[in-house]
Amino acid sequence: MLHGNHSCMKGHETASYISCFIHLWEEWIGLGNLEDYLSYLDYLVWVFTPLAVVFILPFFIVLFLYLSILFLHVYKRKNELKEAYSNNLWDCxxxxxxxxxxxxxxxxxxxxxxxxxxIPDQGPALIVYYHGAIPIDYYYFLANVIIQKGRTCHSVADHMLFKIPEKVIG
Incomplete structure (x- = not known):
């Protein structure tokens, strides 16, 4: 009985089954030159990375908006009884x-x-800014005003902003 594959054993006196298996696997799937295949993968990564970035950013923004709405809905249900006794329930x-x-x-x-x-801590202030296709900069600005100034900001904005629930933006 033979202890190995004759095609793998040509030129090698002691070839293990694992090295024969790897050699046969490379021949079977057509990867004679693994370097060429890896070069092709680098090319695919180079082509698809900008596409992934273009679609991932809007996906995360929309996901973040929905998670904010879900958080507020759960917060409202959890604190329904406290709302009758407190006016500052939504500050937290x-x-x-x-x-x-x-x-x-x-x-x-x-x-x-x-x-x-x-920006004054109390009283009115007028802020004029430019935003792109989506008003994400307004959300970021409002978050900073709430954190650093402890107050909400009311402003004139794009129509898309008014499709967001009022409790989210203050």
Whole structure:
């Protein structure tokens, strides 16, 4: 009885079954040159990375909006009895969501606000800003105002902003 594969044993006197199996597997799937295959994978990663980034960012923003709404819904149900006795029930929820949105802004975009100290702690202030296709910068700005100033901000904004529930934006 033979102890090995004759095609793997050609030229090698002691070939193990594992090395024969790897050699046969490479021939069977057509990976004669593994370097060429890895070069092809590098090319695919290079092509699909921008597409993944383009679709991942909006997905996370929409997911974050839905999670914010879910959080507020659960918070409301949990504290239905406290609402009758307290007017500042939503302050804790606002600060929690503001912290989450501020963390998202810092991690994902490196978002910073310069000159927030010029906004008064009480009384009116007019803030004029530009936003892109989605008003995500307003959410980030509002989160910073809630955290640093302890107050909400009311502003004139795009129509899309008014489709977000009122409890989320203050």
């Amino acid at each position: 929820a606002r600060k929690t969501l503001a912290t989450l949105w501020d963390g998202h802004a810092t991690i994902w975009h490196g978002y910073e606000i310069h000159g927030l100290e010029k």
